[in-house]
Amino acid sequence: MDDIDRKILSLLAADARRALSDIGAEVGLSPSAVNERIRRMTARGVIRRFTVEVDPAAMGLPVPVFLWVALREDADEGAFRAFASAHPAIAECHHVTGAWSYLLKLHLPDLAAIEPLLEQIKAQRFLARSETILALSSPVPAPMLPR
Structure with a gap:
């Protein structure tokens, strides 16, 4: 390049x-x-796809949330990844190093939607522990631009 x-x-x-x-x-x-x-x-895979960038707030999902997830020792990691890929509120899922297993980026309609999502993850027997972080603003846009 x-x-x-x-x-x-x-x-x-x-x-x-x-x-x-x-x-x-x-x-x-x-x-x-x-x-x-x-x-x-x-x-060459430099350009993966052409897509449309959608404003989550305009789609009724104005609350950006980050969720640190530690999986249970007996959790089926493949099933968790499939769950994360299929869940409409999960915009991004990152397998990370350190004390956590995954970092999820969510777009939710309101704060009350966090608890049902956590209950869904718990019901699948994935979750050992989690930490929820609310984003106050996003001063750097998500799309990656080459530097």
Whole structure:
């Protein structure tokens, strides 16, 4: 990857619907050259997918919550991962080092929705302990931009 690829990624991250001709004008390449670079980055896995960024608050999920989870010793980790992948409130699931097993990022409609989610995790016999952290604000946006 060179500086032109990084610039193309930054432009796509800001607006994935931007015309190839506009991107080309910014980076000094023809639209077909831009398209070829995008195709190569996609083939190499640099670009994983093109998607839509949705505002959780606009979808009725204004409460961002982080949940540290320590799994029980006898928990089925594969089943926990499947549960986390399928649960609509769980936006991200990270397997982490240290005292915790996983860090989950949740988008919830209100604070009252935390307890039922914890009860669901407990009912599956996954949870040894947890810690819930409310995000007051998110000054750095979630999408990763190349630096």
